[in-house]
Amino acid sequence: MAESHFKEESFSNKLSFKTAARIVRQATPHWPLLIGFILFIMVTAFIEAFNTYIVKNAIDLAVIPGDGPMLLRFMMIYGSLHIVLAGTVFGFIYCAGRLGEQIQYDLRKKLFNHLQDLSFSYFDKTPVGWIISRCTSDIQRVSDLVTWNLLDLVWAITNIISAMVFMFLINWKLALIVVVAMPILISIALRFQKYIIGEFRKVRSINSKITGAYNENITGVKIIKALVREKKNLSLFGQLTDNMYNASYRAVWLSAIFLPIVQLLTAVAFGAVLWFGGFQFKLGLFTIGGIQAFISYITFMMWPVQDLARVYGEMQQAVASAERVFSLIDTEPDIQDTPDSYDVESVKGEIEFRNVDFYYEENNPVLSDFSLTVKPGETIALVGPTGGGKSTIVNLICRFYEPKKGRILMGGRDYRSFTQQSLQSKLGVVLQTPHLFSGTIMDNIRYGRLEASDEEVIEAAKLAHAHDFIAELDKQYYEDVGEEGTLLSVGQKQLISLARAILAKPEIIIMDEATSSIDTLTEELIQKGMDTLLDGSTGFVIAHRLSTIRNADRILVIESGKIKEMGSHRELLAKRGHYFDLYTRQFRRERQRDLHVFS
Numbered sequence: 001m002a003e004s005h006f007k008e009e010s011f012s013n014k015l016s017f018k019t020a021a022r023i024v025r026q027a028t029p030h031w032p033l034l035i036g037f038i039l040f041i042m043v044t045a046f047i048e049a050f051n052t053y054i055v056k057n058a059i060d061l062a063v064i065p066g067d068g069p070m071l072l073r074f075m076m077i078y079g080s081l082h083i084v085l086a087g088t089v090f091g092f093i094y095c096a097g098r099l100g101e102q103i104q105y106d107l108r109k110k111l112f113n114h115l116q117d118l119s120f121s122y123f124d125k126t127p128v129g130w131i132i133s134r135c136t137s138d139i140q141r142v143s144d145l146v147t148w149n150l151l152d153l154v155w156a157i158t159n160i161i162s163a164m165v166f167m168f169l170i171n172w173k174l175a176l177i178v179v180v181a182m183p184i185l186i187s188i189a190l191r192f193q194k195y196i197i198g199e200f201r202k203v204r205s206i207n208s209k210i211t212g213a214y215n216e217n218i219t220g221v222k223i224i225k226a227l228v229r230e231k232k233n234l235s236l237f238g239q240l241t242d243n244m245y246n247a248s249y250r251a252v253w254l255s256a257i258f259l260p261i262v263q264l265l266t267a268v269a270f271g272a273v274l275w276f277g278g279f280q281f282k283l284g285l286f287t288i289g290g291i292q293a294f295i296s297y298i299t300f301m302m303w304p305v306q307d308l309a310r311v312y313g314e315m316q317q318a319v320a321s322a323e324r325v326f327s328l329i330d331t332e333p334d335i336q337d338t339p340d341s342y343d344v345e346s347v348k349g350e351i352e353f354r355n356v357d358f359y360y361e362e363n364n365p366v367l368s369d370f371s372l373t374v375k376p377g378e379t380i381a382l383v384g385p386t387g388g389g390k391s392t393i394v395n396l397i398c399r400f401y402e403p404k405k406g407r408i409l410m411g412g413r414d415y416r417s418f419t420q421q422s423l424q425s426k427l428g429v430v431l432q433t434p435h436l437f438s439g440t441i442m443d444n445i446r447y448g449r450l451e452a453s454d455e456e457v458i459e460a461a462k463l464a465h466a467h468d469f470i471a472e473l474d475k476q477y478y479e480d481v482g483e484e485g486t487l488l489s490v491g492q493k494q495l496i497s498l499a500r501a502i503l504a505k506p507e508i509i510i511m512d513e514a515t516s517s518i519d520t521l522t523e524e525l526i527q528k529g530m531d532t533l534l535d536g537s538t539g540f541v542i543a544h545r546l547s548t549i550r551n552a553d554r555i556l557v558i559e560s561g562k563i564k565e566m567g568s569h570r571e572l573l574a575k576r577g578h579y580f581d582l583y584t585r586q587f588r589r590e591r592q593r594d595l596h597v598f599s
């Protein structure tokens, strides 16, 4: 649902000063590593250019005249420089690698902490996949930008500058030809690159749609098979892959002709050097070593040009990634503690909705002027048609959302004056599809109260009637529940989440449709567990199976955000109104289903 509502902001891949400064700020706490790798890479590029200069002199002054001792001296300088080079290469790889890891570590921690603070409404509107990409691939790209992409850039610039310096030292006239020719070569290559980058961008955009399609088709495989949607989905997927094929074909074609073009342009530069250098050599103005050095320098300078597409494309992507990461960091939680909010000791008192208005989307009110007073220890059951507002009421009690107008009072005090943490620590929530975390059953129950002992965990499981099924498992409380509890049935997960809530000893209990989609035996166990949990606490239960809430102190029939009827099970049946209709209809349906099963 959230996915269809979600409109992603468009993030620019042009580097603004503000974004650039913020990207750099990610690296500044680790400035020794940043400075270290920039220095190491500059020295590396310089030594490489210097080595070529040494080889030139070795050819001219030792190899051609046949001077053995001189050649040995050059060899020693060359060897020493390579030892230094090994050190600087190690230095920049080490510093860049560590800096990248540090940046990723900082950003991951920052995002994770921030996600804990964001309000429910944010997660309603934002697809999980979007958030996960921000925390993984986008963070990786930001870190790559400050390390490997920056390294490529510094390397390229130092390479070109030092090659130029040595070329001018060797032969300034020939160097001038290169200075004039180089920008022409680079601008042709750049123009070409623009097309290639554009095509690859199209490929990436189609690719993310294909990933989304895979995701939907894998996660929704049961529904797809049940509704026999395979053929339709295959044809939709076919269109996407056709588009992908066409865009990839153009990108590959352009990439394939790019390299030969660069090579041709380089060959033209080589040709010019050979022609002019040879001409000067004939006049005794140039040496063989000089010609060889020029060819090496031009090759050096063409490397960054060839790599331009990759680096430029990656940098553009990384800037867009950085903007997405920063936009998530900058998102303010809708619900925040005020400076004068305080830790509430207890919320055992009366709970009052006083003239509450609420909407998720403006112009679409869910509750209007809603009022309700709940006495301490009362169990309130919320029933009614789907979309009536039952979950919204409990979401407001949990302060996952706050009233847009009106107030919610607990013990006579507006609950906005309490810190969220202190309020929510007094609440126990059991959801229809309980969420378990990967780990053991013991870990999952203890999640309710981290300091609880093993005995207390087992006691809570017994009270929740979960102990019997746990005792039958191979490793009992140390059985792994699998990712999100996939190794357990829905009923078993509910029993565990009841045990977790019992262990937390909450003052207010919220149960959202905790009894649907399970067998009768487990339902009975859950019913007993619920009774234990509700005993002595104020409770709100949303149940579609009306048989489970017969003992509630008050049943509220909620329809279109209004209380249509209110009273005990008996009172409402006697009234023969909405509840009576709901109850008898459901009772009849269940009877028919039972007859069908036994016939």
Ligand SMILES: Nc1ncnc2c1ncn2[C@@H]1O[C@H](COP(=O)(O)OP(=O)(O)OP(=O)(O)O)[C@@H](O)[C@H]1O
Pocket: 124, 360, 361, 366, 384, 385, 386, 387, 388, 389, 390, 391, 392, 393
């Ligand atoms: N996160 C949301 N964003 C936008 N609208 C929402 C959101 N959650 C619920 N709604 C809308 O608010 C209204 C009340 O929904 P709510 O979930 O409270 O009803 P409910 O009675 O609990 O329904 P059900 O029994 O199906 O769970 C519905 O119209 C629903 O579409």
